[in-house]
């Protein structure tokens with residue numbers, strides 16, 4: 001009997017989305033909350049099968065720094081295809097690999113320009129694993145310090161380093177020697193203080209952990225930090241805290257790893273999220289934007305750490321020529337067009353717009369961010385924690401996400417209890433788009449709140 005083949009023409013949008021979801025795993029995420037099937041994308045917009053157009057503040061979870069179908073990326077991809085280069089080449093040398101490495105090193109923080117690069121399996125999680133392995137090899141120590149609220153990925157080691165309980169709870173021990181310490185949050189400060197005082201107390205907790213011989217924490221191989229915690233709900237590390245982390249890591253002889261998978265390449269208003277806050281990492285973990293929307297992940301690190309053996313970190317897909325071409329083109333475009341400055345200006349505009357559109361709404365707890373990495377925490381003002389801060393309201397955030405979808409804007413949800421509506425638009429976004437996002441958000445919050 002001949003198996004019936006699926007229709008070659010895609011069915012109507014809703015049918016297509018529903019069909020995909022019937023077959024896919026219970027672990028799927030975005031498609032549950034955004035039940036649309038995308039068939040096209042241009043600039044900051046995507047289009048579904050029914051012809052509806054959405055302003056895309058998801059942008060592949062920040063991977064599409066130049067948005068959809070950017071001419072610089074498309075022509076780099078075409079040229080790579082036309083060149084006849086083998087499309088996947090492990091870690092063998094190719095002209096595109098060489099060009100990517102040269103382009104990246106030319107724009108790295110000064111302290112890493114004499115460093116080394118390791119290509120990883122093409123996800124942020126794999127690059128985090130590699131960074132920790134590198135630190136353990138170089139220091140001869142085993143442990144790592146990470147921070148509450150961190151997100152470092154979904155492989156078992158990266159998950160062990162992450163803060164959220166939900167994905168860990170069903171798994172039992174993850175077998176990693178990781179300690180989590182408090183990360184500053186002005187709004188929901190772990191010490192109930194907020195501001196510089198809260199950041200200082202977080203820095204003190206870290207110093208204590210590393211210097212008190214009875215802290216219970218053996219000197220670790222690495223400290224991992226995100227310059228802005230993204231999935232944890234958009235918490236920028238204050239500069240005073242970043243400097244303290246740098247000092248503490250140096251004093252304790254551990255490797256400071258900046259996970260810039262999400263903050264890297266202009267997102268925060270600087271080329272690197274660690275720029276300008278004094279983090280000065282020993283290892284930079286990069287993925288998402290660095291591949292120009294194609295799968296690519298690397299770590300770059302100080303040459304002195306390069307003590308591991310051949311094969312210490314490997315993987316099949318470390319030579320994706322299309323990703324190398326798209327990545328190099330993206331890095332060049334971001335630098336040549338000073339997109340970090342654009343992210344800084346438009347990020348401020350977005351913060352102002354979101355605050356203006358939601359002024360006086362008691363369910364809007366906090367509007368925060370750095371550059372075009374912005375979040376709004378929605379709260380239930382009738383329920384407060386011990387410090388008198390209203391509890392996060394994930395139900396309302398979900399309703400706002402749906403209301404924005406209906407109004408043609410795609411946003412992400414993150415943070416504690418999924419109560420932070422996140423904005424990660426492409427860096428090529430225009431002021432008029434930013435204003436529309438803020439306006440739509442205001443309408444969505446009003447309508448979702450009225451419906452509760």
Ligand SMILES: Cc1ncc(COP(=O)(O)O)c(C=O)c1O
Nearest residue numbers: 123124125151152153259261262
């Ligand atoms: C800071 C950070 N690190 C690591 C990861 C994991 O990257 P991937 O999803 O490519 O494994 C992410 C993903 O969102 C991230 O934001």
